[in-house]
Amino acid sequence: MNRPHDLGGIKNKRPIPISAADDDEKIGLIANTWQTRTPAITLAIGFLRAWNLDTTRFYRECLPPNDYRESSYYERWFLALERMIKDFELLSPHKVGTYADKILRAKDVFEILRKGGPSIRSKLERPNFLVGDIVQTKKNYENELVYGGHSRLPRYAMGKKGKIVIHHNAHVFPDSNAHFKGDAPEHLYSIEFSSEELWGLKCENKNDSVTLDLWEPYLEKADG
Amino acid sequence: MPHDSPNDESSKNTELPDKMAIKVKSLETLLVSRGLVDPAALDKIIDFYSNKVGPRNGAYLVARSWVEKDFASKLLSDPTPVLKDLGFNGRQGENIIVLKNTSKIHNLVVCTLCSCYPWPLLGLPPSWYKSDEYRSRSVIEPRKVLQEFGLHIPKETKVKVWDSTAEIRYLVLPMRPEGTDGMSIDELSVLVTRDSMIGAGYALTPEKISE
Structure with missing residues (x-):
């Protein structure tokens, strides 16, 4: 499966493009250019609830790998x-009127952006793991609910052992939500992996680590 | 021809943004004509992320944490009520965790899968944060990456990278710089850079500011 967005640890010899344009600290939506209009349109139209945040991520990830690689960040959003x-x-004649009462109005923008949309949910089942447990991420994990579907376990962290450092309670499970199969809340943990476990001999310093936020279905009990 | 740095918008040739500008404008016009988007709402969104939220929010939290021990411990142990009180919660900041940098631990934040970022506290991410270079390299060679930002992390200091793969958002609490005794929260917050709250910088010293 192509995962053009799954960039962690991919060989890249180019320097970080630290740009002077970023120095004014008012980066982002400073001017009225296509780069500011694109995320604004994406946000506004998201409130029609024709799809959700996880769906938008999935669509960006599904861009043809060449388009993904050769596009700038907000071009990806636009595509x-x-x-x-x-x-x-959305533009089809039989959908006319469907979204009339959901259009984001200027007067509601500040309030709605300040409110946000928490992903935390309650879940009756107890967590299978506790803080301090050593767990293992599944090898070659793919979405288990939808073939070729969205998932948030990066390739570099598959089949690796790590230690649970935070339990965040249950959160909306993107593997389900991206495909409109419901929130399907799953317990979410911050898991710390040593650099040596992740990168072997390529690791820069054995004391270093990378921590990822992973849902329970990505995990299994550590063997041995 | 692939671009030298495909996701640094500023480094692209001048032809492409124009083409994109036309495409985006056409799409907006179409959506507005169908009544799916209110153009005034787009202006409001842009206003919000330009003027209402941004790194000054994060800088205030950091500066106040340096001055008030009690505030710092609340922010580190359970930030949500603190952020709600200040009106600093909101979209992409629903679950914040604050990571304290010390001489023993240096935290650095990335999102390798997209570009998740604590919008209400830092605004929208800078282009380097969204770049393929940063997303690829910061997890495998964070020390080299930090060197490019001018940070030389001693061997004995542990580098902890946080890959924001879910909806938890991270804010780094940088170390208080030397020579800042007796300064007020307002004076201190000027020293707190956006990059220092991602872990890709140190807070500035007062000398650096007066340069």
């Missing part, structure tokens, strides 16, 4: 948005 509008038939 994904175009596809979603098409796939969800």
Whole structure:
């Protein structure tokens, strides 16, 4: 499966593009350019609830790998948005009026952005793991609910042992939510992996670590 | 031809942004004509992320933590009520964790899968944070990456990278710089850079500011 977005640990010899344009600390949506309009449109149209945050991530990840690689950050957003509008038939004649009461209005913008949309949920089942447990991520993990679907376990952290450092309670499970199969809350943990476990001989310093936030279905009991 | 640095918007040739500008404008016009998007709402969104949220929010939290021990311990142990009180919660900041940098531990934040970032506290991410270079390299060679930001982390200091793979967002609490005794929260917050709250910088010293 192509995962053009799954970039952690991928060989890249280029320096970090630290740009002077970033120095004014008011980066992001400073000017009224296409780069500011694109995320604004994406956000606004997201409130129609034709799809959700996990769906938008999935669509960006599903761009043809060459398009993904050769596009700038907000071009990726734009390409994904175009596809979603098409796939969800937002402009189709039989959808006229469907979203009339959901249009984001200027007067509501500040309030709605300040409110946010927490992903924490309650779940009756107890967590299978505790803080301090050593767990193992599944090898070659793929979405277990939808073939070829969205998942948030990076390739570099598959089949690795780590230690649970925080339990965040249950959160919306993206593997389900991206595909409209419900919140399906799963326990979420911050798991610390030693650099040596992740990178072997390539690790820069044995004391270092990388911590990832992973849902329970990505994990199994550590063997041995 | 692939671009030298495909996701640094600023380094692209001038032809492409124009093409994109036309495409984005056409899509917006179409969506507005169908009544799916209110153009005034787009202006409000841009206003919000330009003027209402941004790294000054994070800088205030850091500076106040340096001055008030009690505030710092609340922010580190359970930030949500603190952020709610200050009106610093909101989209992409629903679950914040604050990571304290010390001489023994240096925390650095990334999102290798997309570009998750604590918007209400830091605004929208800088282009380097969204770059493929940063997303690829910061997990495998964080020390080299930090060197490019001018940070030389001693061998004995543990580098802890946090890959934001879920909806938890991280804010780094940088170390208080030398020579800042007796300074007020307002004076201190000027020293707190955006990069220092990602872990890709140190807070500035007062000398650096007066340069």
